[in-house]
Amino acid sequence: MIHITSIRHLLITSLLSGFILTSQVSANAVSSLQPEPIHNQTIQDIVKSLNQDHYNDIVLNDELSGKILDQYLEALDPSKAYFYHTDIEEFQQFRNQLDDEIRNGTLDTAYLIFNRFQLRTTERLEKLITTLEDPAFKTNFTLDETLETDRSESNWPSNEASMQEFWRKRLKSALLGLKLADKTIEEAEEVLLKRYQSQLARASQTNSEDVFQSYANALTKQFDPHTQYFSPRRSENFNINMSLSLEGIGAVLQSENEHTKIVRLVPAGPADKAGQLKPADLIVGVGQGDDGEIQDVVGWRLDEVVALIRGPKGTIVKLEIIPADGEEGQHKIIQIRRNKVKLEEQAAQSRIIELQHQDKPYKLGVISIPAFYIDFAALQRGDTDYKSTTRDTAKLIEELKSQDVDGLIIDLRNNGGGSLREANELVGLFISRGPTVQIRDPEGRVNIMGDSDPRVAYNGPMAVLVNRLSASASEIFAGAIQDYQRGIIVGGQTFGKGTVQTLSPLRHGQIKLTHAKFYRISGESTQNKGVIPDISLPTLYDTEEIGESALDGAMPWDKVHEIPHQRYISFTSILPEISDRHSERRKFDPDFLYMNSQVQRLNENKKDRLLSLNEKTLQAERNESENWLLAKENERRTAKKLDNIKKLSDLEELLEKDSQGRTISPEAEALLTETGRVLLDMIELTDKYIAIKN
Structure with a gap:
């Protein structure tokens, strides 16, 4: 969400949005x-x-x-x-x-x-x-x-x-x-x-207030899924949470039937770092400490489950979950150490990956941006060194340029959005000047935001890596880079959150309602459809479960007038070749073969809507699933010349952590590496295209 409905806002809104x-x-x-x-x-x-x-x-x-x-x-x-x-x-x-x-x-x-x-x-x-x-x-x-x-x-x-x-x-x-x-x-x-x-x-x-809120939201949901009424008690909780005075695991939750569902993990939060929770997982039990008894929470109100999950910094919470990618009804217990999500932990970070291309070594800079943030308090105090996405990214770019990188990847995976101002200014680091996004109000008036600073922080080749959880401000940035043809967009179709919400007081409670819509400079909305990447990578996120299009009553995609804008690179002639090369690599890459088999398996499981009530049959199905996963993992490890594992739980001990303590997923690294290879293809083919054109 954007500024007033930042990732924190999304977290709290989701924590308060359950029906009774x-x-x-x-x-x-x-x-x-x-x-x-x-x-x-x-x-x-x-x-x-x-x-x-x-x-x-x-x-x-x-x-x-x-x-x-x-x-x-x-x-x-x-x-x-x-x-x-x-x-x-x-x-x-x-x-x-x-x-x-x-x-x-x-x-x-x-x-x-x-x-x-x-x-x-x-x-x-x-x-x-x-x-x-x-x-x-x-x-x-x-x-x-x-x-x-x-x-x-x-x-x-x-x-x-x-x-x-x-x-x-x-x-x-x-x-x-x-x-x-x-x-x-x-x-x-x-x-x-x-x-x-x-x-x-x-x-x-259950009181009269609960009933009223439930009914009022049956009304508001007819307008769109992000419009919502908060009772005074829920409003008070909302305001407390907006101050980040409470500690927990850093997850966006909502009620789904009798369960508590993971919607999104807050970047750099405890759950994100632990790497054991995923969107669409269901929480069915909560326990306190290493030895605490798991308390069944099926059928509980959302705020009651949240109260159990929250707790003092440094303490352990145990969650009994039904994994979204597991067999129907299969349970798993995980532990997460509670903490606060600090601004500096959500800050942009950089690193360099080294790849071979056409028998030559290349260095690619990678800047990972978990959220579009700005320290408003420091800005208002007049601090000259306040933190923001754009300022931090500009510094990282200078550091990478000093190390002579050959290209740049902006990694926006799992970035749920944040400040609209920062999305606009970040685009400005890569273009000389021009419009970045259009905002239309209920009366049809269109306001254009853009970059008026001719200075460019980086003018070299770049790629933007996105996935299904890249939303709102991330989509504005990726869409602008794509419209300017300033870089190549790689990954999965983004979330599709292209609306703006405001929070207004009522005599009794408050209402959050959608009052504007975002449009790219091409005229296309990011709403519902999101940003379609130039090169698509496999994803384990189910688009029928996750994303704007998965929400009942989501506002449709539409268009407004395109704004004239510059195009930096003509991708038309080279995209087919880039796509062909990518497809060829996918046929033989062990990680991509593994992910493709996972996607196929998940799609097959979705078709089966009947759960066996025969103990031997159900146990056999679960054993087969675990054996299949183990076999596929060992196939991948053999192809990568790694030692096989005897059981899936062994894998968790082998996974590395990044500088923020987050578990590094082999799949996530494989997608980043392939994005680098796509970028190197683009660099090579762009040079050839320019040479031919000249």
């Missing part, structure tokens, strides 16, 4: 929650803000009313596990009236639906608890049964029998997963009993 998914009270004493008078006024304030300030001009009518209803039901019961089909049919009478109620400040329907949800979840939890407390309860893991893992296209259960059958399988799957994680069946039953009792006990914590 599993809050219940006892079915024997289900209390009906009602809206408070301030909520009736606030929903009207939200509508007013959306109508006046949001980028999208969306009319609150019957069609939108139906979408709000669908979104609200999806937010409450995403797995279609609590409501009956008859409940959903009953709610259809409200499909065309929510718009009128919202305009009038009426919230009765929203609370009626939520109270029904409370009743259904309470009924189900009490039945699960009764089942697990029954001494006669037994589960047969020898039957050939399966559980549907993706219920997005399924219907709500039609009656009690179908509801019971779904939950019988779901309970069996949960027990089997714990059993295969080395728990006895008695221990597994105890874990689940505590899980459901904990969810039931949380019922008393």
Whole structure:
């Protein structure tokens, strides 16, 4: 995100963005929650803000009313596990009236639906608890049964029998997963009993404010996924977090069904350095210290999970996770030492890689930029040596030039954005002057930002390395370099975050809404589509799970007028040759062969949406997966003339760390090396092209 919605902002926003998914009270004493008078006024304030300030001009009518209803039901019961089909049919009478109620400040329907949800979840939890407390309860893991893992296209259960059958399988799957994680069946039953009792006990914590926020966000999400309402309590947490006064692991989290999902790792944060967490991993348990017991957090509210993960600097937190790239339901326990993310640790860093090309040695400078940062406090104090992305990068460029590098790689992988000012000024280090980005407001007015300084810090050949987690300001920089044909863009399709958000106070809480959109100087938006690299590298990030296009209701890609601008190098004649050379190398490179096999395997696994409930079958599938991974790793190691490993866990001890203590991934290094080879191809072919042209 940009400036006001920096990576820190994204972290905190994500930490606060979960819907109330599993809050219940006892079915024997289900209390009906009602809206408070301030909520009736606030929903009207939200509508007013959306109508006046949001980028999208969306009319609150019957069609939108139906979408709000669908979104609200999806937010409450995403797995279609609590409501009956008859409940959903009953709610259809409200499909065309929510718009009128919202305009009038009426919230009765929203609370009626939520109270029904409370009743259904309470009924189900009490039945699960009764089942697990029954001494006669037994589960047969020898039957050939399966559980549907993706219920997005399924219907709500039609009656009690179908509801019971779904939950019988779901309970069996949960027990089997714990059993295969080395728990006895008695221990597994105890874990689940505590899980459901904990969810039931949380019922008393659900209040009218929680319901209102959930419903208000069903409305705001119709405008775009980044527009969001914060209640006063959530606003207070947001402001505390913006000051970075709390310590944790440095991860962007969100609720997904009953789990806590990793969205992004904060660059240079503890989780990033540990190298064990990845985007789309699911957190199912949290423990404290080396020997602390893992506490099951399935079904917990997001803020409660975050409270467990946070803690004093230097202490250990244990996370039980379901890896995104593992077999369905397979668990893994990792340890991370808590710390603060320091500005200097997010600063740009440089190094030199040496490669052979056409039998000649070359030195390439690499500048890794984790975020687009600026020390505003130091700037406002008048410090002449304040830190910023552009200033730090300029210094690193001078150091690299003094070492006679032959080319430069700007590494923006996993850079989620930051200051728009810095993105603009960083482009200015590589062009003499000119526009860098266009910003369009809701009225269609376009503001052009650019570089007016004719000085250039580096005028040599360059490449920009990006991936799916390169977002917002990173996309502005990469897009500008591509439009100017100042350098070659290598890597994966970027995130596609091309909108700007502002945070505005309301009488009750505050609203974050999208009020502008970014466009490249070519006229193309970065929204939804992101930046398409000139040379694509393999990626293990699932674009259906990660990226703007994976978000429901994401604003579409579009265009405005192109701004006349200079083009430094004509890639048209040489890109086909560069691409052919790259493709040829991929056929034989051990790391690329390994990554390609991983991508193929992940795509195959995505097609299988049924999870076996037979213990022997599921264990065999997991064994086969681990053996396959081990075999592929050893194939790669053999090709690279490295010693084979006996088990995958041995690999973690062999991985090196960088100067910031981050684990160096062989895949990440292979992508960087190939980017260097692409850059050297560009240098060679550009020289030939210029010679021919002259």
